[in-house]
Amino acid sequence: MSGVVSRRRLLTLAPLGLAGAAGLGFWAMLSGMRGGSFDPHDIQAPVLDRPVPEFDLPGQAPGRGFSSADLRAATGPILVNFFASWCIPCVIEAPPLATVAGRLPVWGIAYKDRAQDAAGFVAHTGAPYTRLAADRSGLTAIDWGVSGVPESFLIRPGGVIAWHLAGPITQSLADALVARL
């Protein structure tokens, strides 16, 4: 009889074990997502660990435009940030972006935006772009695999995409990023 009971006990423990294992996995994923080491959305980013796609974008006031050649020629890491004036998370992103800009240059690409709107956005939010380009057609964003704004790419010297974030950079993420550099 006691054998039967203990087998039942084991069986009834199984759901708890399964749920616990799944929970641990989810916890690991979440902490990875917060630290930037795990991004389930990377599955669709075709550009990670690849050279930056070819492009040459005109300047957007108040900054100077740039091309893929400029990124390849860089000697330090650069954060490339796609934004738009019509995007609310981009406004929220500005202060954390300033934290990042204290450590490495942040280059902005205005995605599908009117020139005066983008200029107004930069002036209003104080977004810290060292160089600023305009992607009015949105074609460059497609080559980069951008799914929406804001989206950020960390470019290694030599023009290789090292890290990618779809969505706004939060303050904790910015701090983590700066600490890792």
Next chain:
Amino acid sequence: MTASLPDGPVPGHAIVGLLLGPELGRFALALACCLALAQFVLPLLGAWRRDQPLMAIAPALAGSQLACLALSFLCLAVAAIGDDFSVANIAENSAVAKPLLYKLSGIWGNHEGSILLWCLILAACGAAVAWFGRTLPTSLQARVLGVLGGTAAGFELFCLLTSDPFDRVWPAPLDGAGMNPLLQDPGLAVHPPILYAGYVGFAVPFAFAVAALLEGRVDAAWGRWVRPWAVGAWCLLTCGIALGSWWSYYVLGWGGYWFWDPVENASLLPWLTGTALAHSAIVVEKREALKVWTVLLAIGTFSLSLSGTFLVRSGILNSVHAFAVDPARGVFILGLLGLVIGGALLLFALRAPLLVAGGVFAPLSREGGLVLNNILLCAICAAVLTGTLYPPFTSLLFGQAISVGKPFFDATAAPMAIPLLAVMAIGPTLPWKRARLAPVVTRLWWASLAGLGAGLVGAYGLRGTLPMIGAALAIWVIAGSAAELAHRVQLFRLPLPDSLRRARLLPRAVFGAALAHAGVGITVLGLVGMSQASHAIVAVHVGDTSRLAGYDWTLRGLADRPGPNYRARIATIDVTRHGRLVTVLHPARRDFAAQGQVTSEVAIHTDLVTDLYAVLGDEHGAGADHTAVLRLHDNPLAPWIWLGGLVMALGGGLSLSDRRVRVGAPQRARARIPVLAE
């Protein structure tokens, strides 16, 4: 609130806005959270110490918690309708130009508001248990309400701490950012409340399961109490899923109805286990068997409802459904889930072995059929769960990103659905305890002939083996349900008036079950029809004609028309068959300038047998070279997919209205627990 009242007569809505301000809403939410905590602690303590007054306080707490949440929700509604853009949630998701219906539906069209709605429904469930469960044993009701209160407190805390819908912004913008245009649709206005009601409804069977484990007793009465809640939640979930699928069919404009998207799977998983629960609870009720299993199903169904929401909101799963993704929120929900699900499963591991097993039965019996139903449903659920969680877990464990899609689900779910449909018609004809095959055969021979006939017709007229099998099984299930009813009323064996009298005396639950099973058959027929769908993508000049599925589709013209908060580009397409006009379709593209987003308005003409479906794509060239891209679909039997869902839910509703499930109606006079303090 810094707004000062204008001089002269004060408009009524301004007074309402001042009285029911966002701060009152937040206060009511916090109060509801405190009440929920009390509802968690006091009744459970009372049940443990057998303290009658402490247990008796539970219904009053549940009622006042609901009242507070209703007030809180009302405040958010007032802010949304009154365009109070100082509330961050409304500034981000609403705009002055938005039509009133969508201002209202926009309340739950975003993360914060949807969590508040979730809490409101959970509180409504608690109040419903307090009201309809007046005849339950006091300690059981107290424990059920205690568990519901604990769950509600957790979610209200989540709402307050991480997803406050009443957060203010300063300075307040003059106009809001507007809503995602895809969500601006009447179908989607009602979809979330129904779906949430389904998800949250399973909290009641869950609470009953946990309460039963605490009491250490599961009996036939428990099965009878749990089943209506499970069936009710199941009906709402069925409607919610059908609505969502219909929405994706006519709004997304891809011509598909189910994409095995993680969000869709998240709703399918509790539906599968919930269906199993609604069936296994019958066995508990009638035969006091399968107790441990039913308790586990009740816990598992609500756990899957919760985990699905968590996975979607935390951003772990890739989905077409956009929610504000925030891993920090994810950690909070994960902790909450750990407490709710982990606690329940721990209790299950400790107490379930002590539950006494009930009636024994032969493999060929009603119980046997229901066990098989449970095994198959849970196997499908396991397959879908595996496919849904595989990508994030391989990415986590092996650092390798893979994507699991339609081929996997088609290959795993379909083979298990076939035996499920095959036994579905047989199960209801079997008697309890032990059955013989001969009576089954005499009852169902003509249903099997009908199924075989449908299969033969399918083999001739349908492409593919699976659709042929599907057609045969669908007709078999529908005919089997009809045969079961015909047998019950002795149709053609007794004179017709006698049969009709028998039909009137038959419990509604019997009709409900037959209707729900027939609904499954109708849905399967719809799926079979859609497997034969055809489509074409054509670039045409105005005046050009394309042929698809025996129809001639002619683009007659393109026109611009302004809308309330968008500009529309509308095409006119004449569809003719053998030179006779069938319908004129007007697919359109809407440009929402405020969001920089373009949506396509699908044009659908349906005669319930075939959907003619047209989408307007991009336009190229100018002058004589101007072409428009059109996507044309011919979707046979498409509406049957959702019609079947509706029939299933109706069947469930019919069996809910059966007088046998109105718990202990005659004893109401003497059962005494004072009621709601509202």
